[in-house]
Amino acid sequence: MKLDLQQYKKELSSELENILSYWKNFTIDEINGGFVGKVDNDNHIDYAAPKGSVLNARILWSFSAAYNLQANPEYLAVAHRAFQYITEFFIDKAFGGVYWLLDAKGNPVDTKKQVYAIAFTIYALSEYYLASKDEAAKERAIKLYINLIDHSYDQVKGGYFEAFTRDWKSLNDLRLSEKDANEKKTMNTHLHVLEAFTTLYRIWPNERLKNRIIELVENFKVHIVDPETGNLILFFDENWKAKSAIISYGHDIEAAWLLLEAAGVVHDETLIESIKSISLKMAGVSKNGLDADGSLWYEYDPSENHLIKEKHWWVQAEAMVGFFNAWQISNDEDFLKISLKNWTFIKDNIINYKKGEWFWGITAQGEIMPNEDKVGIWKCPYHNSRACIELIRRIA
Template sequence: MNLSVFKSEMQQELRSILDFWIQHSIDEQQGGFYGRLDNDQVIDAGAPKGCVLNARILWTFSAASGLTNDWRYAKIANRAFAYIRDHFVDKEYGGVYWSVTSRGEPLDPKKQIYALAFVVYACSEYYIAMHSEPAKQLAMDCYRIIREKSFDPLHGGYLEAFARNWQPVEDLRLSHKDANEKKTMNTHLHVLEAYTCLYRIWPSDELKQHIKQLLAIFEQHIIDAHTGHLHLFFDEQWNVRSGTVSYGHDIEASWLLLEAAEVIKDEELIAKMKTLSVKMAEAVIIGVDTDGGLWYEYEAAHNRLIREKHWWPQAEALVGFYNAWQISGRHEFLQYALNNWSFIKQHIRDNKNGEWFWGVLEDHSVMPGQDKAGFWKCPYHNGRACMEIIRRIV
């Protein structure tokens, strides 16, 4: 496949993904977007609505609007911003709720820094597309409260979660599969991503220093210097609390770290992150199956490979391997990206109903009982992958 065909297919795929969300996700009765849609397009109208889902919808349609100038995408972005502003923002204690009911009332009001980061990310992108001052203000408000409430001045980095009133909370986890630890790779990666997007609309020295601090944390604590994989969970002092390898996060971080360095225009960091990007992409190759798909996780403590291929690691592999090829010029990285796209088209994309399945098992059968849209299943990973490839192929 030549690159012009690859770009054309990415443009077509982006339209297909966004069309699916326009057609199936809008909750006309209760406002905003449905909280859940299963693989058979059956709507769960009573499902809770998650802040992460709504922020990712806002980011995706804002970015797509900016890329394509399609008014339909701007309309969805406007709807998403209004819903977040009206239903997720905690007007008493600041920040955003983790979830609301299907009717938009507070459900789980805890303050998960991961969710605040996505609101910063999404509102910054919305400002880029729409020049909305209220969106910029919300992004700044969430950024400042992250710094005020979550930053650890003693050991560096950000604490994971708090009660609604910003008091300590026992359960810090994003989901049931996560370790209940004070600091996580995942939240730090998405705080970095949020700060990077915020810097595009607020290029301050203060924010640049916070981005540089985060890149240093990844280099010093989160990336394993020997393997190139990411450690996932930590205590407050950055002692590692997990031996699991997440191939999807490895390849996602490989390009997001470089993007952050490039946005702040720090030449020394750009050179350092390019070297790290290639090293991390090399580390992920062991997780690529012969069919081109990327396995989910490897549990080192039990020497067990999780033989599932979820949608989002495939999306990140497209960008991460393409990025590694752009840096290194090594053709095998481009081939990994193209092979992954072939795998997606054959096994992950729902060629009948649209969008991508949550994932497939080892025999390529669709994972049962998963969401097509939901708390975690959003248009962000695959939509962003399409947009990144479109931008990178000139």
């Protein structure tokens, strides 16, 4: 597999440059500042579109992480622009946390405190500190972490509540998006709080933070990973009672490697070994979502035996890393072959060679999914650039 891996690394290095070149060329907002909120598949820029906190945090993370890999000063310049915009416009200087949504000119239009978005901002600021050594970034990341502990952490049952008003009061609608269940705790938010804390710990090895990371991993072991199936449970009430049976193949394979990364950063050997076993089980059951062409389907609802056969860009990106990670743990070359085959699917179907970046996805009929953004509140450079960065590092 040696030659395959070197070719894999070469192609990923080229694709990382392509992805970030697209974001440099099409998303910098010279009219309103920061970055544009929306670009369609034909690269038509909507300068009036609102600007999401998740999009901006993911831009900051992607360019910071790319700089940390390759030390390209152009990447650091884009990251600095993102850092300045987030600091000036998204961080709530009165109540802490970050706003969910701004209008095109930077005015808050949705001031709710979605823990998912705050976690991504911590993640991005921490990665930016690694790139820039700007103490202001580190200080802001720590302050946001303290906000989450003070307001979102469940002192009774553990874990983190989902969302709040601007001044951290309770909300009736906690949903991250319209497709989500309105529940107090979710797998998705806990996964990205864990991701944020893992990167924060790299720049701030605080003992209490270390314990928070260990506790979050234990939350996954005890509550979030189904012990029978190895799949993630997506939604919970405040008492960790499961409120969903839907299987999300992309999240399963993403969590399989992020959990191991978290256990590794705190250097807990017992935890690492237990998570290796869980990661392999999760990668194994994720094979159930594979199509013959190497792609990973989107979602399955066992209660209705309903399989959504769409192939979203982010799911494929996480599959590349997650199955590669499983190969590294197990030495089972079947996992490596899946990662390589998935990359072939991406090259053949997901990358938009004519107009740059990746399509949102492919329908069950094998066509490009219509009417989806190339840049938007959810369509960011993070999953695909991170897959490239992560695999380049692992192969090296």
